[in-house]
Amino acid sequence: MDKHVLVINASPRAEGNTEALCDALIAGAKKAGHRTAKINVRTMDIKPCLGCYQCLAGKGTPCIQKDDMKEIYTALDQADTVVFASPLYWWQVNAQMKTVIDRLFAVAAANNMQMPQKEAALLIAAEDAREENFAQIVPYYQTCLVKNLNWIDRGMVLAGGVNMPGDVQKTPYLKQAEDLGASL
Template sequence: MSKNILVLTGSPRKGGNSEMMADAFIKGAQASGHTVNKFDTAAKTISGCRACETCWSKDTACSFKDDFTELEPLLENADTLVFVTPLYWFGMSAQLKSAIDKFYAYAVPGCKRPLKIKESILMICGADEDPKIFNGAIETYKGIADYMKWQNRGILAVPKVSGKGDIAHTDALQQAEKLGTDI
């Protein structure tokens, strides 16, 4: 069955390691007949949630206008959500996290357009050699998936990649493509 997949990227570095992972995943997913949309949070202006409790008061998820309004229809039409980010200070990038914070609107009573997402994936890479460095980001992702009742379809954490393109010297791109093919 064909799925509508949304890939949210969070790296401000164009053509970097996490973007290469996202593109490999997309290649695999499209080869399997899925529809894929990619949304680059780092190229957008999205403020985090302000806890104003005015979600849906203006017929959009967030009452404050920014580029999250471009993301809303993609989120609302997705069956599967894929988070792709570099590791920044033990977590996801701030650009991606700002978008995720606004998911709050989809978890509040009175949500006018509930998400139909049923499953998710996390792909993350970073320079550190110790895989434990990813634990904070992975636990955050697992918490999000659990809270939103999404099935975790996989986590790909790639250490030892720092320079642009370093990931091409690992098997991570093949693993990302396989995640896309198998979804």
């Protein structure tokens, strides 16, 4: 069955390592017959969560803030699989991705704190290739984006050892991302 695969690219660097991973995953997903969409957070105006809990009170659709998060809410609604793609910043997803994740609270709130079930995958670009570099991002993904959302993990690509744009081209990680896309 073909799926709708939504890739959320939080890298501020156009055509950087994270975006190359996204494009490789999308190429694999397309080959497998899936429909794909890529959202580049860097082009969007997405404000941080206000913590106003208006979403819990049923106000907003699903959030009272009127900004480009609306586009992500619509895309999310249509997606079977959501790919979270971020450069590693200070051992975590970057602030752009964290802002998007915070704003997902409103979707859960609009659904009695039960996120609509989806599949998840993670793409990370990072300078440091050591396994310990990913010791925080992996449990964060598994806890917050898989267990907490009650989503199904479809895999991760942790592209360590890439720093300058284009570095990822010389690594096996693009193939890994393409294979992950094809396996969805």
